[in-house]
Amino acid sequence: MTNQKRFNVAVVGATGAVGEQIIKLLEERQFPFQQLKLLSSARSAGKKISVCGVEYTVEEACPESFEGIDIALFSAGGDVSKALVPAAIERGAVCIDNTSAFRMDPTAPLVVPEVNADKIKEHQGVIANPNCSTIQMVAALKPLYDRYGIDRIIVSTYQAVSGAGTRAIDEMLHQTKEVLEGNTVKPDVLPVSSLPVKHQIAFNAIPQIDKFQENGFTYEEMKMINETKKIMDDESIKVTTTCVRIPVVYGHSESVYVELKNDYDLAEVRELLAAAPGITVVDRPEEQAYPLATDAAGKHDVFVGRLRRDLDHPRGLNMWIVSDNLLKGAAWNAVQIAETFASERPE
Amino acid sequence: MTNQKRFNVAVVGATGAVGEQIIKLLEERQFPFQQLKLLSSARSAGKKISVCGVEYTVEEACPESFEGIDIALFSAGGDVSKALVPAAIERGAVCIDNTSAFRMDPTAPLVVPEVNADKIKEHQGVIANPNCSTIQMVAALKPLYDRYGIDRIIVSTYQAVSGAGTRAIDEMLHQTKEVLEGNTVKPDVLPVSSLPVKHQIAFNAIPQIDKFQENGFTYEEMKMINETKKIMDDESIKVTTTCVRIPVVYGHSESVYVELKNDYDLAEVRELLAAAPGITVVDRPEEQAYPLATDAAGKHDVFVGRLRRDLDHPRGLNMWIVSDNLLKGAAWNAVQIAETFASERPE
Structure with a gap:
C-alpha cells in the first residue's frame, strides 16, 4: 500500500465492447481505485464481473449512481452521456466521456494525451475522448506538426467492424460464414443499425460510417475533420476524409496523406515518429514490414509505416497508420x- | 451472316482468371472471329473449353501458334508477353496485352477506350491494356479532366484479391474459413507469391500490392502514377497513390481525391459523369446508395459515388470509384x- 491518493471510479457501459476493455485496463494498469462501480442499462444490470479477484455486480446507471464518485468513465452511447454526465458532474465526479456528446463543446477539453494532455486541467467536469479514427491519426501527426507544421490532411480509412459494436462483429462473422457456404445473406446491422438500408459487409467495403450530413460527408468523416482541428488547436489545418468499413474485426487502418508547411527530411520524419510516445514505427519495405x-x-x-515522399509534391508525405480501435481508439485513451488526471490531482 | 470482316483471334492465358473472362466476353459480344485459338502454358494445354457451342482444346503457346492470327489477346503474365508478343507481331498479329510488359513502352498505345480510343490506330503491333486500378480511375476522371482540368490526384485503393489471381482467391476463402473456426493460418500466396514474407489477408488490410521500389512505393502504386499520366497524355498531373489489398473477392474500390484546375459545380460534375460512356453514377446518400x-x-x-466537395479547398473533390477488376479492369477493357480495333480495320 502506498500513500497515493485513491479514487472512487464508475464505469458506465461496463458490459459493452469498450467498457469491457476499460475494466481490463484499470485492472492491468493497477489504477488507484478505492471503490469501483460498474454501471449499465437495465438490460445488462445484474451481470457479475470479476476485477482484481473481486466480483462486482453491474448496476443500472441512474443519477444517484454517481454519489461519492470521483471519476466516471462513460462509453454507453451519446444519449446516456447527455442524460447522465450532468448528474455525475453535479455530484462532484469528473467525467471522461467516450461518446461524441461533448466532443465539440467548447468548454470540454478533447484529449489525446500524447498531443494535448495539458488541456485536461482546464476541464469543467467533462473531458471528451475523441473518435477512434481521429485519435490514432493525430497521435501520429503531432510530432510532424510540431516540427514542420501541417497545411492539409487527406485521409481514407479502413475501419474495423468492432467500431460499430459487438452486434456488428457478430453480424460480420456470421455473414462471412454464410457467404462461404454459398447461402444468401440478409444484412441487419451495418452500416448503421438505426437506418433503414443495410449492406453486406462480408467480402465488401462500405463507404459509410454513421449517418450522412447535408454536405455529403458522414458524421464519422465530419468527426475526423472537426476533432482534428480542435485537438491540434489549429483551425487552419485543411482536412478532408473518406471513412470506409471493411471486413476486419479489430484495428483501424488509415491511408494518410499530409502536406507539411515546411520542407521535410524523410529520415528525420522516421526519427521523430520513432521517438514519439505511444508510436511504433514499422517501416521496412525490404522485409515487407508495415x-x-x-x-x-x-x-x-x-x-506507423509506408512512409514515403509524394513524388510530385515536395512537401507531400504518405503514411499508413494502424491502431486497435477499441484500445488507443477508445478504452486505452480514456x-x-x-x-x-489522477496523477495531477492535488492530494 | 453479315459481310462484316471476320478475324482470327488467339487468347493467350486462356485458362487464367482474366483469360476465362475474355473468352466469355468474346462469346457474349458475338465478336466477329473466324478462327479462335486458345493458348496457355504447357501445364494447362489439353484442357477443353466450349465457346459458342464449339469445343476448343487449349494448346501450348509457342511462336508458331500465331501463324495466321489477326488479333492476339495476352493475359498470361509479363514474361509470357515479353517472350511471345514479338513473335506474334512478326507473324502479322496485332497484340492486345493485358500485362505490364509494354505499358510504358513509348511506341505502345496504352488505351482505355472511353479516354483515348484514338490512340489505337497508332499501334506498332501492340496495344497495352492498363493496370486494373488505373483503368477505372481514369475512366471516371476523364470527363472532369476535359471540363475543368486536373491539378492533382491522391488515391487510396481497396483492392480485391482476384487481382492476384485464382490462387489468391482460394487462399483468402480457405484462410477465412480457418480463422472463423479458430484455427491458426499459414499464409502462402499474398501479398506477393514470389516474395518470402506472406501476410494474413482474412480480416485484414495489407498495404502492399506487388513488390517495393527503392522510392518506397510499390510497383502497383507506380503503375497508377505513370499510367495515369500516359493515358491522360499529361505529365503535369500530380499523382500519389496508396494501394491496399482487402478481403474482397471481386471489385476494386478507390477513394479518389482530385484537385481540379478550375472551379467546379458539383451538380455539373454529376451530370458530366452520368452522361459519360461506361460510367454509372450511384450517389444518393439519402437512400444510402453508393x-x-x-x-x-x-x-x-x-x-462512381460519394461525390462531395472538400470543405476546406474549393477545387477539391472526393469520389468513390468501384469497378469489377477482372472486367473493366482487365478482360472487358481488352x-x-x-x-x-476490329471496327476500324479496313475491309
Whole structure:
C-alpha cells in the first residue's frame, strides 16, 4: 500500500465492447481505485464481473449512481452521456466521456494525451475522448506538426467492424460464414443499425460510417475533420476524409496523406515518429514490414509505416497508420486520460 | 451472316482468371472471329473449353501458334508477353496485352477506350491494356479532366484479391474459413507469391500490392502514377497513390481525391459523369446508395459515388470509384480495345 491518493471510479457501459476493455485496463494498469462501480442499462444490470479477484455486480446507471464518485468513465452511447454526465458532474465526479456528446463543446477539453494532455486541467467536469479514427491519426501527426507544421490532411480509412459494436462483429462473422457456404445473406446491422438500408459487409467495403450530413460527408468523416482541428488547436489545418468499413474485426487502418508547411527530411520524419510516445514505427519495405490490423489488435500503440515522399509534391508525405480501435481508439485513451488526471490531482 | 470482316483471334492465358473472362466476353459480344485459338502454358494445354457451342482444346503457346492470327489477346503474365508478343507481331498479329510488359513502352498505345480510343490506330503491333486500378480511375476522371482540368490526384485503393489471381482467391476463402473456426493460418500466396514474407489477408488490410521500389512505393502504386499520366497524355498531373489489398473477392474500390484546375459545380460534375460512356453514377446518400464492390462484381461499368466537395479547398473533390477488376479492369477493357480495333480495320 502506498500513500497515493485513491479514487472512487464508475464505469458506465461496463458490459459493452469498450467498457469491457476499460475494466481490463484499470485492472492491468493497477489504477488507484478505492471503490469501483460498474454501471449499465437495465438490460445488462445484474451481470457479475470479476476485477482484481473481486466480483462486482453491474448496476443500472441512474443519477444517484454517481454519489461519492470521483471519476466516471462513460462509453454507453451519446444519449446516456447527455442524460447522465450532468448528474455525475453535479455530484462532484469528473467525467471522461467516450461518446461524441461533448466532443465539440467548447468548454470540454478533447484529449489525446500524447498531443494535448495539458488541456485536461482546464476541464469543467467533462473531458471528451475523441473518435477512434481521429485519435490514432493525430497521435501520429503531432510530432510532424510540431516540427514542420501541417497545411492539409487527406485521409481514407479502413475501419474495423468492432467500431460499430459487438452486434456488428457478430453480424460480420456470421455473414462471412454464410457467404462461404454459398447461402444468401440478409444484412441487419451495418452500416448503421438505426437506418433503414443495410449492406453486406462480408467480402465488401462500405463507404459509410454513421449517418450522412447535408454536405455529403458522414458524421464519422465530419468527426475526423472537426476533432482534428480542435485537438491540434489549429483551425487552419485543411482536412478532408473518406471513412470506409471493411471486413476486419479489430484495428483501424488509415491511408494518410499530409502536406507539411515546411520542407521535410524523410529520415528525420522516421526519427521523430520513432521517438514519439505511444508510436511504433514499422517501416521496412525490404522485409515487407508495415503496420497491419491483425498485428495491432490487442496492443496499445499507434503503428506507423509506408512512409514515403509524394513524388510530385515536395512537401507531400504518405503514411499508413494502424491502431486497435477499441484500445488507443477508445478504452486505452480514456484510461490514459484518467491516469493523467489522477496523477495531477492535488492530494 | 453479315459481310462484316471476320478475324482470327488467339487468347493467350486462356485458362487464367482474366483469360476465362475474355473468352466469355468474346462469346457474349458475338465478336466477329473466324478462327479462335486458345493458348496457355504447357501445364494447362489439353484442357477443353466450349465457346459458342464449339469445343476448343487449349494448346501450348509457342511462336508458331500465331501463324495466321489477326488479333492476339495476352493475359498470361509479363514474361509470357515479353517472350511471345514479338513473335506474334512478326507473324502479322496485332497484340492486345493485358500485362505490364509494354505499358510504358513509348511506341505502345496504352488505351482505355472511353479516354483515348484514338490512340489505337497508332499501334506498332501492340496495344497495352492498363493496370486494373488505373483503368477505372481514369475512366471516371476523364470527363472532369476535359471540363475543368486536373491539378492533382491522391488515391487510396481497396483492392480485391482476384487481382492476384485464382490462387489468391482460394487462399483468402480457405484462410477465412480457418480463422472463423479458430484455427491458426499459414499464409502462402499474398501479398506477393514470389516474395518470402506472406501476410494474413482474412480480416485484414495489407498495404502492399506487388513488390517495393527503392522510392518506397510499390510497383502497383507506380503503375497508377505513370499510367495515369500516359493515358491522360499529361505529365503535369500530380499523382500519389496508396494501394491496399482487402478481403474482397471481386471489385476494386478507390477513394479518389482530385484537385481540379478550375472551379467546379458539383451538380455539373454529376451530370458530366452520368452522361459519360461506361460510367454509372450511384450517389444518393439519402437512400444510402453508393457504389459497392459486391454490386459492381460481374458488371462492365465503372461506378462512381460519394461525390462531395472538400470543405476546406474549393477545387477539391472526393469520389468513390468501384469497378469489377477482372472486367473493366482487365478482360472487358481488352475486348473493348479489340472491338474498336476490329471496327476500324479496313475491309
